[in-house]
Amino acid sequence: MPISEPEPLLEVRGVRAGYKGVDILHGVDLVVHEGEIVCVVGPNGSGKSTVFKAVYGLIDVREGSVLMAGKDITSYGPQQLLTSGIALVPQLPAIFPGMTVYENIELGMYLERDKKKIRHRVDEVFDLFPKLAARRKQQAGTLSGGERRALEIGRSLMLKPRLVLMDEPSVGLSPILVREVFEQLRSLRDETGLTFLIIEQNARSGLELSDRGYVIERGRVTYSGAGGELLADAEVRKTFLGV
Numbered sequence: 001m002p003i004s005e006p007e008p009l010l011e012v013r014g015v016r017a018g019y020k021g022v023d024i025l026h027g028v029d030l031v032v033h034e035g036e037i038v039c040v041v042g043p044n045g046s047g048k049s050t051v052f053k054a055v056y057g058l059i060d061v062r063e064g065s066v067l068m069a070g071k072d073i074t075s076y077g078p079q080q081l082l083t084s085g086i087a088l089v090p091q092l093p094a095i096f097p098g099m100t101v102y103e104n105i106e107l108g109m110y111l112e113r114d115k116k117k118i119r120h121r122v123d124e125v126f127d128l129f130p131k132l133a134a135r136r137k138q139q140a141g142t143l144s145g146g147e148r149r150a151l152e153i154g155r156s157l158m159l160k161p162r163l164v165l166m167d168e169p170s171v172g173l174s175p176i177l178v179r180e181v182f183e184q185l186r187s188l189r190d191e192t193g194l195t196f197l198i199i200e201q202n203a204r205s206g207l208e209l210s211d212r213g214y215v216i217e218r219g220r221v222t223y224s225g226a227g228g229e230l231l232a233d234a235e236v237r238k239t240f241l242g243v
């Protein structure tokens, strides 16, 4: 009897999408399974961010669909996606430097009025980020680059998502901090079963540090596989790593 594959947590099926009459994605397929850290890499302008925008309902999907745990979420907007268990950590720094670490984390539940509920969830998030917990009263503007990224991730967890989308976590971070951020994602995954879909311009770090990767070129998936396998692939190395 064939062993059936588990249902993916996120599935992008044959997505065609783009901007103002121009298609950028020409039938992109990708799947993310529960508990995986999956990374999308590719050259500048290949359509990585456009994949995210299509998943996050920021642009119209002209053909194909996006499914979350089997449910069609193709036409969902950001608010509906949040309640469906998908959180987004944007590329641009999104912390409020004049507010404390605690207040920044609290903002992840900005629609909740029950202060007790908020406090309880902030404490749960702090349990996952002890370094942030130790700085809860500190102004967020005084945090290091890696700590700021951790703060952004922590805030995105306030609504208990199942899937976190991260847009270029390595931007503005030194290689050591990039490694630290990915290690943090791994331990979050191990502790909570969270799933991550990451876009990364730094192909080497992205593939090295995630479980599986997709290479996107000119709006199409050209390679996919375990991060290590892709890094060892002669064509991928030649195209992206200059080896």
Ligand SMILES: Nc1ncnc2c1ncn2[C@@H]1O[C@H](COP(=O)(O)OP(=O)(O)OP(=O)(O)O)[C@@H](O)[C@H]1O
Binding pocket: 019, 020, 024, 042, 043, 044, 045, 046, 047, 048, 049, 050, 051, 201
């Ligand atoms: N709002 C927009 N309107 C029109 N074209 C756009 C828009 N945003 C992106 N594009 C075009 O879509 C193509 C893919 O862009 P996208 O941002 O998805 O690439 P990327 O792979 O994320 O690139 P990078 O690594 O440089 O961020 C590019 O040619 C870009 O110029």
